[in-house]
Amino acid sequence: MTLAIDLPETSAEDGPAPLSDLVARDAREFGVYARTGGWAFALMVARSVRPGGQRADETPKVSAKEFAELADCSAERVMRYYKAWDRAADDGLVPHFEELAPGQEAELPDADVWLTYYVSRNSATSERGAAISEAAEAEGIRPTKALEVAENPTALRAAILADPSTARAARTALLDRIKEDPELQSALARDVVRTDDLKKAVASESRSADRIGYVRQIAESGQVKTPAGQTIDAPVELRREAERHLSLIDELDEGEDAGEWASEAYDTMKHLVVETVEADPELRVQERRTKFYSSLQRATKVFEELTFDDAQEFYEDDMVQQLEELQQAIGSCIASLRGARRPAAPAEQA
Template structure:
C-alpha cells in the first residue's frame, strides 16, 4: 500500500487543519482498508528473517524492534508469523523481498484474521486444539480463543441469553460423547441436584414410553402386561405408526412428555384389548402371569435364611409362614384338581 496524501487531506491542510490531524485521518483510513496488514508490513520490512545476520541486512531483530516500539517481542512475533503464513500462501511478498520503509499493496482487512492469532495461548496444546476446532466450525480462531480465556464472560452470556445457552448445550453434548471424565462429572452434578434428577426422571419416562410405541411401529411387536412378546396386529401397528409420526414431528424444544403419555396409554389399552379379544391369548397371558409371580415368590423365599433364627424369632413370623403354607396347599390342591385326568 503506497502512502500518499489524499485529496481530502490536501483540502484539510488548505483549510488550516493541523498536520497531525490530517496524518491521523490518513492512518485511520489506511488501517480501515487493510486492518492489521498495515502494522504487519512495518514488522515484515523491518525485522530480520531467521538465518540472516545483522551484517547482511539493515533490518533489526524482533527484540530490538520491540524495544523501539515499546511493546513485547512476543507481540512483534505474532505479526511476523502472520506475515510468514500469508507469504507461504503467496498473498504477500516474503521477508527477503521487502525493504525497510518501502510500501506495497496490501491484502484486504477481512483476510487478516485468517493469518493472525492475537493470543499467545494459541501456541499451547490447548490453544492449538481450540484453533483447529474453530477452523472446523468456520469461525476465526481469535474469537474462540477469546472466549476460552474469559470463562466468566462465557458464563454471563449463557446465563443471560437463551440462544447462547442453547449453543453451549449442543457443544457440551458433542463433547460429552467422547469424554468419559466429563460424563462422570455431569452424572454426579445431576445426581446431586434435585431439580435435575426430577427432570431426568421425567425425560427418561417419556423416552421409555416413546420406545414402547416405536417398538410396535418399527418392529411390529407388542409386549403384553404379563411380559409376552407377540406380533402386533396390522391395525394396532398402524395406530402406533400414527402416534410415532406425531412424536417425530415435534420441535426440538417442545415438551414431548404429554404426547408420549397419550401415545403410551393408547397403545397399552389397545394391547390389552388385543389379548382379551383372543381366548387363546387370554389363557396364555394368565398362565404367563402366574409363572412370573410364582418365580418371583420362589426367589424371595429362597433368599430367606434361618441360620440365625434364634436372633430374629417372633411369633408373627411363624403365623405368617403357617398362613402361607395353607395358601400354598390350597393352590396345589386347585392345580391338581384342574390337571387332565389320565
C-alpha cells in the same frame, strides 16, 4: 425605474479553508489501514526488524525487542506481526524480510486476508490453543474468535445465562464432547444426580423415552407385550393407532415437551392391548396362565433365598407362625388346582 441590488462583497476569508497537511496525512493513513488492515503495521515490522540469525552490523534493522521499546509495546506483540508476515511470505503474498529495507513500500494484501495469518494471542501456540484453533477451523470459523472465547470463560458464562440460543449451542457442544471425554461424562453425571431438579427432569425424560419406545416397538415390529409378559402379534387396528401417535410425536418441534404426548400414546396402547387380550378367549386364558406362572416363579425365588443354617441366632416364634400360615395357603392353592382339573375320560376311568 431601475432596481439596484447591492450584493455582499466576497473575500478570501469566506472560501473553503485550506486543507491541513496533518488531516490529509491522517486520511491517507486511515485509507491504507482500511484497505489493508494489519498488513500496514506488519510491513512496518517486516522492514524494520531484522530476521533471526542476522547480525546487527549487517543491517540497519533492529531487533524485535528494540523495536518494541521504540513503539512502547511488548516484544510479543511485535513478534505476532512478524510471524504473520513470515507466514504470508511463505505463501508468496508478501516479500520476504531480506527483500525489505527500512522505509521501503510494498504491495499489501487485502484486509480480509489478514486474520488468516495473524494470531492475536500467545495461547494459540500452546497445545490447548492449537486444539482450539483446529476445532475452530473444522467449524468454519476464525481461530481468533474461538481463542478469545476460551480466554474469557466469565463472558462465556454470562452469554449462556442470558441467551437461550447460546445455551443451546453450549449444550450441543457438551453432548458432542462427552462422547470422547469420559471424565467430563462422569462429572456431568455426578452433577445431575446431585441436583434434585435435574434428577427429576432426567427421570421424567427417561420415562417419556421408554413410553415412546413402547409405542414405536408396536408400530415398527408389529408385536406387543401383554401385561403378563406375553409377546403377541399386534392387530392391524392397534398397529395403526401406534403409528398415528408416533407421527404426532415426530412432528413436535425439537424443543417442545413430548411428555404429555408420550403419556397419552402409552396409556392408549396399554388400554388397547388389554382390550385385545379380553376379546380373545384363548388369549385371555393364556394371559392368566402366564401371570400365574410368573407370580409363582417370583414367590419360589424369594423362598429359595431364605437360609436356616444359623436359624438359632435369629429365631422367633412369629416366624414359624407365618410359615405355617403360608403352608396352609399353599395347601389351599394346591387343593383348588387339583379340584380344577378336568375329569378323566370314561375310557381312562375304566
